[in-house]
Amino acid sequence: MFRQHPHQMSGIKAANHGRYCKIQAANKQVSYAKSYLCSMFFIDTHTHLYLNQFDADRGQVVHRALDAGISAMLLPNIDTDSIRPMLDLCTAFPGQCFPMIGLHPTSVGDDFEQQLATMEVELSKGYAIAIGEIGIDLYWEQKFKDEQINALRTQLSWALEYDLPVAIHTREAFPLILEEVEKAQNGKLRGVFHCFSGSSEEAERAVALGFYLGIGGVITYKKTSLPDAIAKVPLDRILLETDSPFLPPTPHRGKRNESVYLLEIATRLAEIKNLSISKIAEITSKNATQLFNLPFE
Numbered sequence: 001m002f003r004q005h006p007h008q009m010s011g012i013k014a015a016n017h018g019r020y021c022k023i024q025a026a027n028k029q030v031s032y033a034k035s036y037l038c039s040m041f042f043i044d045t046h047t048h049l050y051l052n053q054f055d056a057d058r059g060q061v062v063h064r065a066l067d068a069g070i071s072a073m074l075l076p077n078i079d080t081d082s083i084r085p086m087l088d089l090c091t092a093f094p095g096q097c098f099p100m101i102g103l104h105p106t107s108v109g110d111d112f113e114q115q116l117a118t119m120e121v122e123l124s125k126g127y128a129i130a131i132g133e134i135g136i137d138l139y140w141e142q143k144f145k146d147e148q149i150n151a152l153r154t155q156l157s158w159a160l161e162y163d164l165p166v167a168i169h170t171r172e173a174f175p176l177i178l179e180e181v182e183k184a185q186n187g188k189l190r191g192v193f194h195c196f197s198g199s200s201e202e203a204e205r206a207v208a209l210g211f212y213l214g215i216g217g218v219i220t221y222k223k224t225s226l227p228d229a230i231a232k233v234p235l236d237r238i239l240l241e242t243d244s245p246f247l248p249p250t251p252h253r254g255k256r257n258e259s260v261y262l263l264e265i266a267t268r269l270a271e272i273k274n275l276s277i278s279k280i281a282e283i284t285s286k287n288a289t290q291l292f293n294l295p296f297e
Contacts, residue, residue: 040281041296042266043072043288044259046133046167046194046214046241049097050075050085053245053256062093065259069281073259074292076100076133076167076194079107080118087127098294101128102155105137105148105169112147116154123158129292131159132167133194136180139171149180156184159191165291166191167214174202178209185209190291195243200229207237212291214241217249217257220268227272235273235283239291240265 044065054061065073073093075086077100090097101122103115122128134155136148159166168191170177181189193206196213203213215238219226230238240262242249248257249264266284270277289296 040069040278041285042070042240042262042281043074043285043294044070044242044244044262045074045192045239045288045292046076046216047073047244047259048075048078048246049073049244049259050082050089051245054258058089059092061258061260062089062097065262066096068260068263070259070262071096072288072294072296073097074100074129074288076104076130077102077119078104078133080115083118083122095295098129098292099127100130100132100167102130102132102134102167103151104133105135105151106140108144108148108151112144112151116151119155120158123162128164129294130165130167130191131155131162132191133169134166135169135194136173136177137169137171138173149176152177152180153184156181156189160184160186160188163188167194168192168211169194170198174198175205178202178205181209181211192239192291194241195247196230197224197226198229199225200232203229203233207233212237212239212287214239215265215269216241216243217247217253217261217265219272220249220264221253222250230272235275235280236287238269238284239288240269240280240284 049058049061073096075097077083077086086099090099101119103119134152136152138145170193190210192212192214194214195216197218206213213230213233218224242257242259242262244257244259246257248255249261252261266277266280270280
């Protein structure tokens with residue numbers, strides 16, 4: 001049975017059996033589920049709660065997630081400017097918020113080598129649970145395509161050197177990014193393709209590399225092929241994530257995303273996989289704990 005580590009989970013509240021878990025969101029009282037859902041253990045493996053979109057109510061956002069059973073939130077870094085606010089949040093919620101270090105592909109520019117130098121210094125301090133968010137994003141422009149590839153290669157090499165998993169961002173970059181990961185894979189490289197939205201063939205290829213697929217709000221959208229793409233992906237290769245404040249799940253589209261909405265994603269995944277929500281919580285949390293070496297048992 002997957003259990004919370006007693007020394008890490010202080011302050012987390014679970015709803016009593018038969019009661020509703022109530023959270024305050026957008027000034028409205030929202031009933032998510034009965035206690036069997038709220039008392040489960042979920043991990044949001046990708047959330048940017050340190051961004052300025054949460055400056056007015058960051059503590060409340062974290063507590064809403066904790067009260068709803070999202071007991072750990074993993075924070076991927078973006079660039080040199082995001083390091084301090086990310087670490088401040090982890091200091092405010094030790095054992096519940098965990099930092100990564102990496103340079104996001106859309107932050108790669110003329111100064112990417114200097115930014116990478118800073119990331120490597122931070123990485124050497126030993127606090128990061130993973131290298132992320134890294135990858136290739138060719139959606140907006142391709143001006144720095146070569147620099148993005150070089151930054152990715154450098155950070156994949158760090159993952160092997162420091163024996164850390166990677167959180168990979170990809171947009172308009174399949175199959176290129178799979179080719180880069182395949183080149184770097186020596187049997188020890190591990191990680192997650194965050195916010196996976198590729199095809200079934202790309203899903204199969206990613207899983208064959210030993211990677212997990214991060215499933216977020218896109219799984220709840222009406223016009224998505226993601227359910228078909230992951231139909232044959234075993235649950236032990238799937239992680240849950242929100243990518244807050246981006247990509248809110250249905251019925252919250254058009255609003256700011258936050259970690260508590262992970263429950264909507266988990267519920268939809270349970271429907272797709274024809275499994276109980278408790279099994280989704282158990283297996284995906286076990287996956288995250290193993291991949292990121294989290295202090296839970």
